Amino acid sequence: EVQLVQSGAEVKKPGESLRISCKGSGYRFSSFWITWVRQMPGKGLEWMGTIDPSDTYTNYWPSFHGHVTIAADESTNTAYLQWTSLKASDTAMYYCARHKDGSSTSSFDYWGQGSLVAVS
């Protein structure tokens, strides 16, 4: 069974750093891109960026580029989303999702349960 299990909720202060994780299981982790999606309270889905775990190639939505870093560790089947300096506006639920078919531009067929980040 394919699963993406994300790390738990975090409460941080502005300016602090943070790394949240997304561990894949039940499939060959390196064969499927992973995407990160932000959902601010009461708002819609926003695509942040994606990574190919096989070579750690990344692509970001312009407004997130430089503020977050997406990484992956093939040896632990884990993808990461990290910040070096959080802002209050980073308060949101963050989801990781697997790309269907192993393509960089496919749909997202499996989603993690979400990681809630609160910055205050």
Added chain:
Amino acid sequence: SFELTQPPSVSVSPGQTASITCSGDRLGDRYVFWYQQKPGHSPVLVIYQDSNRPSGIPERFSGSNSANTATLTISGTQTLDEADYYCQAWGAGTAVFGPGTKVTVL
């Protein structure tokens, strides 16, 4: 990049058909994907590549895409279909989500 437009809300009576539109410039030239999200839950893929249903998605969900508009249709809508629905497409290597449509079944 490009933008996707969806109606904020759609209301439908149980057993009737709900149609949710997603509009964008030359959207018919791209694949469109649809996700269902219920409160407090992660999104679920309900349609991929315009009109294909993933395993486990009921047949009452169908999709189409032509010209500038993609449509998600829920036939014989049930109360459990009440949720937010998002369309999504790719452009220049980046993904774009529509703003979402809240489907109310009453």
